[in-house]
Amino acid sequence: MSAVLSTHGLVARYGDFQALYGVDTELGAGECVALIGANGAGKSTFLRAVMGLLPVAREMVRLDGEPVGGTAPDRMVQKGVAIVPEGRRLFTGMSVEDNLRVAIDQAARAAGKAGARAGGKGGWTLKRVHDLFPILAEKARTPVQSLSGGQQQMVAIGRALLCQPRVLLCDEISLGLAPKVIREIYAALPEIRAAGTAVILVEQDVGLAQSASDRLYCMLEGRVTLAGKSAEISRAQIGEAYFGVGHAVA
Ligand SMILES: Nc1ncnc2c1ncn2[C@@H]1O[C@H](COP(=O)(O)OP(=O)(O)OP(=O)(O)O)[C@@H](O)[C@H]1O
Numbered sequence: 001m002s003a004v005l006s007t008h009g010l011v012a013r014y015g016d017f018q019a020l021y022g023v024d025t026e027l028g029a030g031e032c033v034a035l036i037g038a039n040g041a042g043k044s045t046f047l048r049a050v051m052g053l054l055p056v057a058r059e060m061v062r063l064d065g066e067p068v069g070g071t072a073p074d075r076m077v078q079k080g081v082a083i084v085p086e087g088r089r090l091f092t093g094m095s096v097e098d099n100l101r102v103a104i105d106q107a108a109r110a111a112g113k114a115g116a117r118a119g120g121k122g123g124w125t126l127k128r129v130h131d132l133f134p135i136l137a138e139k140a141r142t143p144v145q146s147l148s149g150g151q152q153q154m155v156a157i158g159r160a161l162l163c164q165p166r167v168l169l170c171d172e173i174s175l176g177l178a179p180k181v182i183r184e185i186y187a188a189l190p191e192i193r194a195a196g197t198a199v200i201l202v203e204q205d206v207g208l209a210q211s212a213s214d215r216l217y218c219m220l221e222g223r224v225t226l227a228g229k230s231a232e233i234s235r236a237q238i239g240e241a242y243f244g245v246g247h248a249v250a
């Protein structure tokens with residue numbers, strides 16, 4: 001597999017507290033990889049470390065083989081990595097469309113900068129985001145804070161796509177949403193992947209993670225405890241990797 005993104009002994013700290021202990025992962029071009037694990041396992045930290053939101057050594061993260069660890073987040077966006085962060089972090093007080101336009105402007109600036117590498121070949125436009133999530137066209141002028149949680153998540157995903165990513169990092173996009181809305185959001189994944197974007201999905205719902213991904217990593221206390229093809233991994237293996245040996249659940 002030629003990895004678009006890979007991590008090599010990735011270590012991350014918050015001050016004196018070590019949150020990641022040498023995490024090795026690979027994401028193939030166009031692949032969807034799920035990252036599961038209990039609260040505090042280090043999933044969000046992993047995404048933050050990849051995105052350059054935490055200081056990490058250059059060799060610990062590679063994009064198309066190029067060492068990029070510790071690159072500033074805006075440069076990572078220019079290089080084709082976008083994140084749908086925990087808690088969405090939308091611009092409250094701004095409309096749905098203005099939230100999306102921020103990403104369009106950011107991508108345009110990145111493309112215009114000499115030396116900036118082009119991001120994905122996805123060609124995401126406002127219209128394509130509206131086709132993916134029609135409600136965002138209907139609510140274009142609505143202040144983003146008056147949308148439902150699911151609609152806000154759609155804005156967050158749309159905003160990330162408009163950065164034209166080759167790699168999309170999603171942090172718990174289903175959290176707190178009703179099953180019907182979760183299905184709507186997950187239904188967008190095949191189209192996102194068809195646009196040539198590889199996806200890392202951090203997901204608490206193990207069944208959902210397994211069914212939506214090609215491969216899966218489970219983390220426990222800052223380490224990868226299980227890696228494999230999602231369709232081939234058993235519940236028992238996941239239970240063990242999730243809670244640690246001796247705490248496996250059927
Ligand atoms: N800003 C921070 N400062 C200090 N410690 C932190 C910080 N953020 C996270 N941690 C710690 O790092 C560890 C990993 O946290 P992280 O948020 O990555 O876990 P997670 O797997 O995303 O969990 P959750 O499922 O609850 O989102 C936890 O022990 C957490 O308490």
Ligand SMILES: [Mg+2]
Nearest residue numbers: 043044045086
């Ligand atoms: Mg988290």
